[in-house]
Structures are given as C-alpha cells and as structure tokens.
Amino acid sequence: MDQLELSTRTRLADIGRARTRFGDHMPALVDTVLLRRKAASKLPGSDQWLFTDDAMQQATPGVVAAHRAQRLIGRDVHDVTCSIGAELHALTGVAHRVIGSDIDSVRLAMAQRNVPSAALLRADALRPTTRDTVVLADPARRSGGRRTHDPAALMPPLPDLIEAYSGRDLAVKCAPGLDFDNLGWDGEVEVVSLDGGVKEACLWSTGLAESGVTRRASVLRSDGSGWAITDAEDDVIPEQAPGEWIIDPDGAVVRAGLVRHYAARHGLWQLDPRIAYLTGDSVPEGVRGFRILEQIKYSEKLLKQTLSKRDCGVAEILVRGVDVDPAVLRPRLKLKGSLALSVVIVRIGRSASAFICEASR
Structure with a gap:
C-alpha cells in the first residue's frame, strides 16, 4: 500500500489495484496510508502508526x-x-x-x-x-x-x-483562548506557538511551575529552535513617539499578556498602551518588522491618495484597535502602482493612524 501514489490523478486506479489485492480491507488500508502521510510533518516517527482522522x-x-x-x-x-x-x-x-x-x-x-x-x-x-x-x-x-x-x-x-x-x-x-484570569488557576499558564501559529496553552500546577512565574510564552520552530519569556522578567518600558520600526510580537507573547516584558527585553515600546504593536529603532532577530515610511491620520480617502503617490500596487494591511476589515478596504483603494507596501492601521489615543511601511521580509 505504501507504494501507491494515491494522488488525485491516480486515486481511482490505485484503489482498484488495492481492492483486487486486499478485498474488504482496502478502505481501512487506504485511509491509514493517507493519514500517515498527512501526519508525517506533524508527528515525526509516526510512519507506522494507526490513526483515526479526528485523533490525528x-x-x-x-x-x-x-x-x-x-x-x-x-x-x-x-x-x-x-x-x-x-x-x-x-x-x-x-x-x-x-x-x-x-x-x-x-x-x-x-x-x-x-x-x-x-x-x-x-x-x-x-x-x-x-x-x-x-x-x-x-x-x-x-x-x-x-x-x-x-x-x-x-x-x-x-x-x-x-x-x-x-x-x-x-x-x-x-x-489558548480560555479566560485564564477568571479560571482561578494558581500555577503557571504557558502559551505555546509553533512556526508563528499559536497552538495551545498548558496549565502547570504549582509543583511543576517555575518559582515566581505565572505566565510564560514559548515560541517554537519546527527546526528545533525556540525561546521563551515569562512574567518574572522586567516590564518597564518608555512612553515615546514611534521609532523607525513597527514590530508585531509573536501570538504566544500577546496571548500570554507578556507584550511589555518582550518590549523591555528588546528595547522596544508600545505604539499605544492598549495595543500589542511595538515600535523601536531595531528589529529583534527572527522577527518580522515594518520600517515606517510615513504616518498619516487614518481615513480611507487619505490612505488611497498617499499610497497612489508612493506608486503602491499591492498593499498588505494590518489592523489593531480600529474597525476596519482589510479584505473590504483593499479593493476599495484601487491600487495601480508597481510597489508592494505594508499598511499598519492602529488606534493611538483617541484617533486612528495609518503607517505606510516597508516589510523586513
């Protein structure tokens, strides 16, 4: 069975051959082979495992x-x-x-x-x-x-x-979306991301938690690298005007409530105390940043004019704290230029600002 391609192109012929050889066992065998292939990257070493689709x-x-x-x-x-x-x-x-x-x-x-x-x-x-x-x-x-x-x-x-x-x-x-503050948990809450996507939270009882830690963000990569930050670290950061870059912290940091701690570790500060976007004059290693080209007061008309002047043809739009749907806004901008830019729309104080940026990667 493992030798069968079982692709869209070959599926019917492969199933026919499998039915001839394995009879009534064919459906279970085909499902097992396909599940093992789906699980290969998620569960290394599971090439001989048995699965159900839900369990996998x-x-x-x-x-x-x-x-x-x-x-x-x-x-x-x-x-x-x-x-x-x-x-x-x-x-x-x-x-x-x-x-x-x-x-x-x-x-x-x-x-x-x-x-x-x-x-x-x-x-x-x-x-x-x-x-x-x-x-x-x-x-x-x-x-x-x-x-x-x-x-x-x-x-x-x-x-x-x-x-x-x-x-x-x-x-x-x-x-990771549980309301941990109202859960009454007196141990540690660890929020874990993998390759940029938040996967889970883990509640560790007091006997398993690190002394003095109630929140942890663990940022993992499939290549085995990673790092962590906890609420035992310093969270004192300055309040000042935007720096050269905007940084969007990993989702695990945001979900764990450790944005200020992350900022303090890397010499950053917040665009606004209520918003998770950070700013500073450098970008932490391995993190995507947005170099600020221009800041404007947000309005759809002004944003369209500004992007047109900058010859923007493709705009990545990121939004926090403002009621704007990027999927709705993007076609209304009617961009026709040759450059790709990023737009960060964020509430600062009582008003919304739009930052025209170049992404670091």
Whole structure:
C-alpha cells in the first residue's frame, strides 16, 4: 500500500489495484496510508502508526509534545487522555515511567500499537488510577461539533479535572483562548506557538511551575529552535513617539499578556498602551518588522491618495484597535502602482493612524 501514489490523478486506479489485492480491507488500508502521510510533518516517527482522522488532527504536534516532555524528565507521568499516544511517544525515553489511559477503547488499542513501551489501561480521566505520578490531560475542545472556549464544556470539564487531581502535580493542555484570569488557576499558564501559529496553552500546577512565574510564552520552530519569556522578567518600558520600526510580537507573547516584558527585553515600546504593536529603532532577530515610511491620520480617502503617490500596487494591511476589515478596504483603494507596501492601521489615543511601511521580509 505504501507504494501507491494515491494522488488525485491516480486515486481511482490505485484503489482498484488495492481492492483486487486486499478485498474488504482496502478502505481501512487506504485511509491509514493517507493519514500517515498527512501526519508525517506533524508527528515525526509516526510512519507506522494507526490513526483515526479526528485523533490525528487533535494530536499534539511532535515539536510541542517534545517541548512539554522536557519539563517532565525523570518523572513518572500518567497521560489520562492519551488517545493514540502522541504525548506518550514524546515522553518515552524522557520520563522515568510512562502510563497512558483513555476511555475510548479503539484509540487505546491504537496507542498500544503506536507506543508499545507505555503501560496502558482503559479508564475515565476523572477517576484517578495511579499514585505519585504527574498527571497530564488534554480535554477535548469541541462541544456539539463546535470548538468551545468554556472550561466547563470541555470533555472532561476542566473544573472537574482540576478537582479530581487536587493536590497532585498536574499539567493540562487547553485552548489558548480560555479566560485564564477568571479560571482561578494558581500555577503557571504557558502559551505555546509553533512556526508563528499559536497552538495551545498548558496549565502547570504549582509543583511543576517555575518559582515566581505565572505566565510564560514559548515560541517554537519546527527546526528545533525556540525561546521563551515569562512574567518574572522586567516590564518597564518608555512612553515615546514611534521609532523607525513597527514590530508585531509573536501570538504566544500577546496571548500570554507578556507584550511589555518582550518590549523591555528588546528595547522596544508600545505604539499605544492598549495595543500589542511595538515600535523601536531595531528589529529583534527572527522577527518580522515594518520600517515606517510615513504616518498619516487614518481615513480611507487619505490612505488611497498617499499610497497612489508612493506608486503602491499591492498593499498588505494590518489592523489593531480600529474597525476596519482589510479584505473590504483593499479593493476599495484601487491600487495601480508597481510597489508592494505594508499598511499598519492602529488606534493611538483617541484617533486612528495609518503607517505606510516597508516589510523586513
């Protein structure tokens, strides 16, 4: 089966050959091969795994799971929502002992095939079945087929999960959009991004959190590089006019509420105290910046005139704090020039400004 191309061009012929050879097993085999190919970049080392489509999509990316596992080196870890075993795989060889459980018997059987070195059992995540282990959980984020940000609507419900393991070392993967300030969590909240996209938040109980840290942003790359920032760092920054550049911090920094801390680390300041865009006279390494060419008071008419004078034919439009839809605004500008520019529309004080910029990359 692995030798079949299974592309749009060859799909019918390939399925015909597979049906001749494998009979009634053909649909399951084709699905497995296609899922393994989809999972290759997300879950390195899973080329012989078994999946369901939902389980593969819900699985933690390998880079993120490996990052989390580094905080659990040498511990006994029990993943109480182990599904097909993505977190178990990352923990193998790092944790002292790896235990997985799930209420879904099909996914549990897949986890046994995917991570044979883990000890597995079928159990409800809300019923503790181990002692002296770090408990790892990943509640399902969908309710009624739709993604939810309500902690009580997760499966299992987040408040119930926290209560079930009260006093235990607990790490809970959850959506980055949860309202952590009203959750009553007294440990650490870590927001994680991968290759520029915010992937998740992880709640670390007090026993697993770094002393003095309640918020952390971890910025990861698929090549294994990355960095982190926490609320234990300085957040004192100046208030002054825009510098040479505008910088849009990584989404993990914004979601974790660490924009000022990031600014202080890199000698930047905010365009406005309520807006996440930063400004300064240099761009941090590895970050995209926008070199300011001109600042104008925002109006659609003035922006159109300004871009026309600058021979702009293509405009990237970024907006914060202003009720402007870039997809609606862009065609109304009717740009006909030869240059590509960036426009940052942002509220500063009580008025909206537009910055005409050149992007660094």
